[in-house]
Amino acid sequence: MTTDNRLRRWRMVLGGDAEQSCGGLSGHDQRMDNALAALYGGGAGQGRGRPASGGERSAGLQSSAPDVARWLGDIREFFPTSVVQVMQRDAVERLNLRQLLLEPELLSAVEPDVHLVGTLLSLNRLMPEETKQTARQVVRKVVDDLESKLAQGFRAAVTGALNRAARTNRPLPRDIDWNRTIRANLKHYQPEHRTVVPERLIGYARAAKTVKRDVILAIDQSGSMAASVVYASLFGAVLASMRALKTSLVVFDTAVVDLTAQLTDPVDVLFGTQLGGGTDINRAIAYSQSLITRPTDSIFILISDLYEGGVRDEMLRRMADLCAAGVQCIVLLALSDEGAPAYDKHNAAALAELGVPAFACTPDRFGPLMAAAIERRDLAPFAAAN
Structure with a gap:
């Protein structure tokens, strides 16, 4: 130079x-x-x-x-x-x-x-x-761009998890879970051949065309959660398009709005939100509870920075009730590329004591997270990565 x-x-x-x-x-x-x-x-x-x-x-x-x-x-x-x-x-x-x-x-x-x-x-x-109308065109361009980058991988991760969610002892060769099969047949180890004879195969059953999981997304629409609202609306629309899932989406500040009917178009969902205002997490959880009819087959994802303007003790009691009923509960402090925002550490710690993980998640990791939740795998690796 x-x-x-x-x-x-x-x-x-x-x-x-x-x-x-x-x-x-x-x-x-x-x-x-x-x-x-x-x-x-x-x-x-x-x-x-x-x-x-x-x-x-x-x-x-x-x-x-x-x-x-x-x-x-x-x-x-x-x-x-x-x-x-x-x-x-x-x-x-x-x-x-x-x-x-x-x-x-x-x-x-x-x-x-x-x-x-x-x-x-x-x-x-x-x-x-x-x-x-111009604003909708701007939002549409962003949503279409994000969908082209994220939707295919997200859908593949979730579909794969749904296909693997059911186990069978008569799997097709491509569906054999070799780790579980080997563990189940260790007693049949043949020293002279240095191998295991798998008398019983364990594998994944292809998902039947029935609803396997109910997913409830509850999104805090306070101003600091703007990027999370955008990504959650997109992923919610993708989940709603999958017949093996029953997806509900609610947004909340001091009131709760059910936008499930708009999930066919994430732009409609976004224009149904109103960023800013207070936060009543307890009320949002109460409404989400009313949507749950199959607790052990339900996944409840709360996307919030956990700054509660409602009744904190009631919020924690409701989350404890959901966990006790068998609902898989997850708190995302953010669903964006920016990392964890400022959040209420006392509420996050209290939820952790209930067994509810609270961590930030980047959009590219949301697919693997949903897959792990569907298969009821340990979510600790996702929390440790943040």
Whole structure:
């Protein structure tokens, strides 16, 4: 790398403070720097990322859709999609652009991602009708993209678990569970041949076309759970499409809304949520209990950061009752790529004492998690990985 290129890069990183030592910018570089300065500051006398004194900036995104739309077009020209999504997120948080996202012209210029969907859902009740259609198109694009990346592997993991859930002593060769078969036939070990003679085969029976498991997803729709709501809605729709499962989905804040009827389309589910507000986990568990008719064949997944605004003792008692009845209960502190959020550690510890694991789960691990739950395998490895 030449000295000029090195100085140019340092000038882009440091902003206007480095003008004298690193030299000025022109053309494409100047336009790129202006786009960065509009969001992060970086004019003369201020470093990149530090606002100018008195809150002034060398450039800015004024409160009008044309200025923001022009800026959105610039950053899409200068930076890769992953960087654009980060800058958009920062713009919404730093410059309070939520109100401008209610304008359809601006929405059409935005690079869609999970976090933008969360922002749009939090504004759902405020949107004028002409904006809602554009917002649905943005959300649809994100959901379709996530489905193409995640749904096939998730469906395969769950289907495989359902096929393996029933055992048989007359399995097809491809369905033999060799680990269990060998353990069951160790008494038939032949030293002279150094092998086990399997007098009894143990294997997996192919799932019959009946409902094998009931799955209840209860999703906390407080603002901090936005990404989890998006992913859970997608996975809920996939689960609902599988005839061997009976899937119910409820979202809650201080009230509980049953969105099971909308599970044919995750976009409909998402627009049925209202991000923000308080949290009454106890009420959500009480409603979920009313949906359970086959406790030993039911999986209850609570997706929440566990900050309870309802009656804590009642919440814990209800979870204990579910476990005692044979329901497999799991708490996901988050279902997203960001890792574990801030959460109520006292409630998580209390649930752990009841035998209910509480941990964060990335979207790519949710399929294996569901498979383990269906087969009633130990979930400790999933908790240990977080």
